[in-house]
Amino acid sequence: xxxxxxxxxxxxxxxxxxxxxxxxxxxxxxxxxxALGMPQDDIIQAVKDSGLRGRGGAGFPTGMKWGFIPQxxxxxxxxxxxxxxxxxxxxxxxxxxxxxxxxxxxxxxxSSYAIRANHAFxxxxxxxxxxxxxxxxxxxxxxxxxxIGTNIxxxxxxxxxxxxxxxxxxICGEETALLDSLEGFRGQPRLKPxxxxxxxxxxxxxxxxxxxxxxxxxxxxxNGADWFASMGTEKSKGFGIFSLSGHVTRPGQYEAPLxxxxxELLDMAGGIRAGHRLKFWTPGGSSTPIFTxxxxxxxxxxxxxxxAGSMLGTRALQIxxxxxxxxxxxxxxxxxxxxxxxxxxxxxREGTYWYKxxxxxxxxxxxxxxxxxxxxxxxxxxxxxxxxxxxxxATSPVTSSIKHFxxxxxxxxxxxxxxxxxxxxxxxxxxx
Numbered sequence: 001x002x003x004x005x006x007x008x009x010x011x012x013x014x015x016x017x018x019x020x021x022x023x024x025x026x027x028x029x030x031x032x033x034x035a036l037g038m039p040q041d042d043i044i045q046a047v048k049d050s051g052l053r054g055r056g057g058a059g060f061p062t063g064m065k066w067g068f069i070p071q072x073x074x075x076x077x078x079x080x081x082x083x084x085x086x087x088x089x090x091x092x093x094x095x096x097x098x099x100x101x102x103x104x105x106x107x108x109x110x111s112s113y114a115i116r117a118n119h120a121f122x123x124x125x126x127x128x129x130x131x132x133x134x135x136x137x138x139x140x141x142x143x144x145x146x147x148i149g150t151n152i153x154x155x156x157x158x159x160x161x162x163x164x165x166x167x168x169x170x171i172c173g174e175e176t177a178l179l180d181s182l183e184g185f186r187g188q189p190r191l192k193p194x195x196x197x198x199x200x201x202x203x204x205x206x207x208x209x210x211x212x213x214x215x216x217x218x219x220x221x222x223n224g225a226d227w228f229a230s231m232g233t234e235k236s237k238g239f240g241i242f243s244l245s246g247h248v249t250r251p252g253q254y255e256a257p258l259x260x261x262x263x264e265l266l267d268m269a270g271g272i273r274a275g276h277r278l279k280f281w282t283p284g285g286s287s288t289p290i291f292t293x294x295x296x297x298x299x300x301x302x303x304x305x306x307x308a309g310s311m312l313g314t315r316a317l318q319i320x321x322x323x324x325x326x327x328x329x330x331x332x333x334x335x336x337x338x339x340x341x342x343x344x345x346x347x348x349r350e351g352t353y354w355y356k357x358x359x360x361x362x363x364x365x366x367x368x369x370x371x372x373x374x375x376x377x378x379x380x381x382x383x384x385x386x387x388x389x390x391x392x393x394a395t396s397p398v399t400s401s402i403k404h405f406x407x408x409x410x411x412x413x414x415x416x417x418x419x420x421x422x423x424x425x426x427x428x429x430x431x432x
Contacts, residue, residue, distance in 0.1 A: 004254060007255060027222065040116060050237060072335055083124040089285045097131045102264050105142050107217040119162075125165075171188065240257075263297055303355035337393070365418060
């Protein structure tokens with residue numbers, strides 16, 4: 001039985017966990033002092049040796065990304081933290097920044113020092129004003145202590161850290177759209193190459209990493225690369241925060257080694273809500289192909305989930321029981337993607353629009369089986385042809401739901417309407 005590994009979440013139950021005092025009492029900023037005494041290339045190598053992979057969804061090796069930054073080029077380097085968490089079902093970075101913002105701040109300082117960056121930015125989704133204020137407070141406390149600013153802890157290293165609030169666009173979770181937004185332009189993905197490591201923010205070499213990725217760096221420096229690599233699986237090292245939501249007895253954040261299974265996580269979370277059974281679930285948010293109860297024992301690591309036909313993504317485990325209409329769920333996700341498409345490319349702009357129209361008709365029982373083939377054909381014309389991954393992600397729930405629940409789609413138009421009671425899936429179902 002896999003056990004939880006509370007590291008980033010260790011102090012979340014402490015009322016003042018977000019303060020510098022509490023963070024330092026738990027060993028906070030000790031790793032920063034260690035890092036400032038290390039050659040910068042040794043820090044990059046330590047992150048490589050740890051096996052840390054990006055926790056924002058793609059799973060790209062973090063140390064390798066840092067290594068792409070050209071050194072000695074005479075250009076300013078930048079670190080940008082992608083805190084624009086907005087994938088439906090994903091809710092790990094927001095509570096992390098609320099409860100433990102100094103882990104992110106310390107990670108930013110160490111990471112910036114490693115890539116020789118003197119300016120760093122945390123790009124936060126604009127709607128989460130409470131998180132922005134919490135981060136701003138943490139950054140101010142770090143400045144007061146001399147952890148940020150000029151000649152940090154007498155090391156001769158200077159760093160300015162800015163918390164920047166976006167305008168609430170899902171597309172800005174795509175790294176180059178985030179850069180455009182940060183520069184003051186409309187957030188739309190850039191043509192690549194050049195990649196951000198060569199020409200990113202303001203045309204300078206830039207590293208863009210997820211909140212959880214950067215917040216994991218201090219523990220690696222403090223405990224060693226081998227310590228981090230001892231957890232997880234052969235190719236998916238370390239720990240991660242798994243977000244369980246939906247029809248589960250105790251929804252929440254569960255920090256565990258990569259490779260844990262949903263069956264184990266459900267045991268920890270008290271199982272599916274009483275009197276019901278698992279129907280389908282997402283391993284990594286709404287942009288990943290859905291799984292069913294047949295996949296309960298798939299190890300939740302990048303390779304195993306990929307081999308089973310989905311993606312680990314952001315480890316947003318949305319749990320749905322038998323009361324949920326899969327067509328309705330896919331319609332809701334498709335409405336989100338249609339709304340959030342930036343409109344830059346035709347496959348995504350038009351494809352997500354037609355998804356919404358067709359699924360709405362199918363959910364109302366007005367479609368035909370031919371419509372299912374049209375949806376699959378439409379998906380083929382979006383997947384791999386859109387400008388960024390938003391279009392690709394939008395196809396995942398559509399194609400996977402037809403694969404696993406074709407008969408349920410057919411029942412809708414055979415019955416002339418949705419056969420499910422919408423209220424049965426709600427939290428107040430059965431309450432009198």
